Amino acid sequence: MSISKTEREQGKVFAPKFDANGLLTAVVVNAANREVLMVAFMDAEALDKTLDSGLAHFHSRSRGKLWLKGETSGNVLRVGKIMVDCDQDALVLECSPAGPTCHTGATRCFYRKLEDGVLQPVNT
Amino acid sequence: MSISKTEREQGKVFAPKFDANGLLTAVVVNAANREVLMVAFMDAEALDKTLDSGLAHFHSRSRGKLWLKGETSGNVLRVGKIMVDCDQDALVLECSPAGPTCHTGATRCFYRKLEDGVLQPVNT
Numbered sequence: 117m118s119i120s121k122t123e124r125e126q127g128k129v130f131a132p133k134f135d136a137n138g139l140l141t142a143v144v145v146n147a148a149n150r151e152v153l154m155v156a157f158m159d160a161e162a163l164d165k166t167l168d169s170g171l172a173h174f175h176s177r178s179r180g181k182l183w184l185k186g187e188t189s190g191n192v193l194r195v196g197k198i199m200v201d202c203d204q205d206a207l208v209l210e211c212s213p214a215g216p217t218c219h220t221g222a223t224r225c226f227y228r229k230l231e232d233g234v235l236q237p238v239n240t
Numbered sequence: 241m242s243i244s245k246t247e248r249e250q251g252k253v254f255a256p257k258f259d260a261n262g263l264l265t266a267v268v269v270n271a272a273n274r275e276v277l278m279v280a281f282m283d284a285e286a287l288d289k290t291l292d293s294g295l296a297h298f299h300s301r302s303r304g305k306l307w308l309k310g311e312t313s314g315n316v317l318r319v320g321k322i323m324v325d326c327d328q329d330a331l332v333l334e335c336s337p338a339g340p341t342c343h344t345g346a347t348r349c350f351y352r353k354l355e356d357g358v359l360q361p362v363n364t
Contacts, residue, residue: 141279226325226332230323
């Protein structure tokens with residue numbers, strides 16, 4: 117959708133801005149405590165499916181296909197509020213996770229911190 | 241750096257995984273209240289500058305160059321903790337912002353929520 121910069125930044129029209137690969141960035145936070153659970157990408161299809169179903173869908177860059185988060189594990193992400201950034205190329209999804217979000221079994225994908233050049237596990 | 245999947249996901253070695261465009265995703269959260277302030281991208285240079293200076297640097301995709309956040313506005317982001325995700329292609333930067341983070345003057349770039357297909361301003 118072609119809209120002006122002012123409309124894009126200040127308006128009420130949702131005009132998601134996909135990048136050259138047809139993707140925007142989606143940051144998933146836990147609605148309960150605001151922790152960042154994961155970061156993934158959405159194409160138009162994944163965004164539509166998310167809005168239709170209320171469950172977070174993404175576009176897998178490695179597999180090149182639509183991906184319902186939790187499709188196999190059951191650990192779906194029920195989407196509450198969706199926040200949109202100034203230029204509409206990134207979303208924050210406030211979600212209620214049905215289980216651990218990370219495929220490793222961790223509560224969240226961000227289970228390590230960088231300290232003096234080395235990764236250290238943190239409580240998750 | 242070539243490391244195994246297990247090392248990448250469970251190890252202590254920081255081996256940032258840049259995408260085909262040489263970028264990884266950086267999510268900036270306010271260390272004070274965990275609100276997501278902005279989302280941007282880092283190439284190796286931006287990451288190095290961030291680690292060296294303690295101030296968030298990014299790679300501007302539109303301008304194709306290194307960008308010290310706050311370079312002109314003075315609203316720099318002092319980086320506290322850096323969290324790294326499972327496959328090391330995304331970072332969460334817990335920051336102390338020197339001022340409003342968004343170029344629009346808003347505290348954070350995520351100042352609107354999507355509701356019934358329309359964007360509504362939220363308190364920032």
